[in-house]
Amino acid sequence: MTPTTAPPAPPALRDHRIPADGLYEGxxxxxxxPEGWTDRPYELFELVPRGRVIGAEIHGVGLSRPLDVAVRAELDRALLEWKVLFFREQHLTSQQQRAFAGHWGELETNPLLATGDDPEVARLDRSTVPTFENVWHADVTFRERPALGAVLQLREVPPVGGDTLWADMAAAYDNLPEEVKERIEGARAVHDFIPGFSRFYPPERLAPHQDRFPPVEHPVVRRHPVTGRRTIFVNASFTTRIVGFAQEESDRLLRLLFQQAHAPEFQVRYSWRAGDVAFWDNRATQHYAVNDYAPHRRIAERVAIAGDRPH
Known part of the structure; x- marks a missing residue:
């Protein structure tokens, strides 16, 4: 009987450890x-996907007129399934933009943002007032009830640049290592308006608002109130620490969670034309406005929809 020859041992490799807690590659x-969700065709408009998990253009719906009940319901389903919807060249007045957003609930204002012709419409024009650009964030998570969503229209676009990206924070959660999911399950984090706005406002501008906007706590992992999906609900603009964790451990874990939005597979990138409208679910996404258009101007106007308490 011929003896069995043992397979050769694999060659030894030099130490090749990479830093822990980085963005997972692979x-x-x-x-x-969500699992079990039934995909159905859209019957009242054409939907064109712009990304694998997030972002779709809607064709065949004009936003300048009130929506009938059936169209509104189908758009609501599209928002839940695609998280951000794009409507080309709508050229809405402020009143029409508010009316469209109002189909989804009460509108809210932010006293820290400049306004346009209408007090319920925030105007984002970096040439006059600094705005949130070059940072991944969800809107107003420093409120007890962060915004449900927002409707953004570009009034003036630069000849090149000025894109906006959105990230699906449910996909970002799905791809966390299991040991990280276990560490953050049930954890809560503190959100504060000061870190985000102190990037471009002096203390005397912020101090009068401290009593109105005290720090608040939200779950690190938020369950979407409609779909039930778990989402990462911390962001680099407003989240300061995870409750009950030592500061060093909190900082390290937050850096890891912030990085999840950076994976291109979870994102959609949109190049604007004047009059375009984006409508996104602030409960499920983060967004990033790219400031690469200087010395040109980029003027956007946004209407925010009041939301519920995260859980």
């Missing part, structure tokens, strides 16, 4: 809707 789980 295959991603890309799930656009």
């Amino acid at each position: 295959p991603r789980e890309l799930r656009r809707v």
